[in-house]
Amino acid sequence: MKKHSARVAPLSACNSPVLTLTKVEGEERPRENVVGTTDAQSAAGAAGAESSTNKRRLRCCIRVTKLQVQKALWGVAMVMCVCSSWAGFTQISKLAFKQFDAPFTLTWFATTWNCLFFPLYYIGHMCKSPERQTPRQRFRECSRFFGDDGLTPKVFFTKVAPFGLLWILTNYLYLQALRKINSTDVSVLFCCNKAFVFLLSWIVLRDRFMGVRIVAAILAIAGIVMMTYADGFHSHSVIGITLVVSSASMSALYKVIFKMVLGSAKFGEAALFLSLVGSANFVFLSFVPAILYFTHVEYIASLADIPWAYFCGVSALLFGIVLVNFGIAITYPTLISLGIVLSVPVNAMVDLYTCEINFSTVRLIAVSIICLGFLMLLLPEDWDQCIIQLSAKLRKRDEPADGSGELGTGITWRTRARTSMSTFAH
Incomplete structure (x- = not known):
């Protein structure tokens, strides 16, 4: 077992693993007071020690900067992947419905792909981990996430099946909304799930109260109302907005209940959980597409007429x-x-480009405030302390340089003391 392992909750924005910078061990010589040394030699020795300390600090800072730059570059790549995958998932789903209007069948087909998570994780584990475990051993170790008894039938029906149902509802309602309204409104309204997560976490999990996140939640709700008003409260658009807001609510409920019941999971545990969700979907919900087919709710003449390219594309993008x-x-x-x-x-x-949307002033304002609320919810919990520390550093930098003489030294010391006390008061 590794000493430090990242933990993740599926489909949620989780805290990243804390990267601590250990002190670089150098060849430090003990400081000795040698009898007979002159003041100049002592000063030179002190200056040399200070210079070596500054060099070590500089190397340490440079190493941290390189690590942060590397993480930032990976972050840009991840942003592009999420952006293109989410937009592609939305647009290809609309194209698939033009040939085969079957939102639940598409949801069932895409969720079944979750079965691939644990096999892919095990392949990566075999390639990187020095401990070569059999699939059964790795499965049992990851199953401890559910309790000391591992994965039992009771655990499966109480801790896996409910999340599978929420997963299905989230994606099904999202795809249903795409049949009613344009993809821009669906994607921006789904961003409200971040606000719903905060509200549920504050009420249910007793998370820390943050005024800025309350403001973001209010902006999200106001954006939903304005989005409905932009279409004139027509029944078609109201149904679509209700569906996508319900999808965002199911997503938020999934995340909060997962945190409350299961907490957070390591990568192997999360991969196993997602594979179990896909397996449960395949075993217990396969009869639903069959019923919809025979009742002609989601009917198609032959299997050859199913747009398999779109179906596989949507499933692969959601998997990604x-x-x-x-x-x-x-x-x-x-x-x-x-x-x-x-x-x-x-x-x-x-x-x-496809002329499926009319960007009125009300719609633009609604989109803007929902996106603004989403960005405000991404602020860290200590964002106010970071601003206070930054302002304190800027004030300290704007102070006059140290003057020569005893009087100048005393004035500078008192000014810095007042600055530190004011920072502590904030």
Whole structure:
């Protein structure tokens, strides 16, 4: 077992693993007071020690900077992957419905692909881990995530099946909304799930109260109302908006209940959980597409008429969106979440090109405030302290340089003391 392992909750923006910078061990000589040394030699020795310390600090800072730059570059790549995958998932789904209007069949087909998560994780484990375990051994070790008894029938029906149902509802309602309204409205309204997660976490999990996130939640709700008003409260658009808001609510409920019941999971545990969700979907819900076919609700003449390219494309993109959530091991989770909101302008450009949307002033304002609320929810919990520390550093930098003489030294000391006390008061 590794001492430090990243933990992730499926389909949620989780805290990234804390990267601690250990002190670089150098060849430090003990400081000795040698009798007979002159003041100049002592000063030279002190200056040399200070210079070597500064050099070590500089090397340490340079190493941290390189690590941060590397994570930032990976983050940009992840943002592009999430943005393109989410926008592609939305647009290809609309194209698939033009040939085969079957949202539940598409949801069932795409969710079945989740069975591939644990096999892919095991392949990566065999390639990187020095401990070569058999699939059964790795399965049992990851199953401890559910309790000391591992994966039992009771655990499966109480801790896996409910999340599978929420997963199905989230994707099914999202695809149903695409049949009613344009993809830009669907993608921007789904961003409200971040606000719903905060509200549910604050109420159910007793998370820390943050005024800025309350404001973001209010902006999200106001954006939903304005989006409905932009279409004139027509029944067609109201149904579509209700469906996508319900999908966002199911997504938020999934994340909060997962955190409350299961907490957080390591990568292997999360991969096993997602594979179990896909397996449960295949075993217990396969009868639903059959019933919809025979009742002519989602009917097609022959299997050859099914747009398999679109179906596989949608499934692969949704699989990739979930897979990117494991990227918190190499980059910042905030950057991964940023890709969802960046998919809104991509969908808007596609809808504008295909003439499926009319960008009125009310709609633009609604889209803007929902995206603003989403970005405000990405702020860290200590964002106010960071601003205070930054302002304190800027004030300290603007202070006059130390003067020569005893009087100048005393004035500078008192000024710095006042600055530190004011920072402590804030």
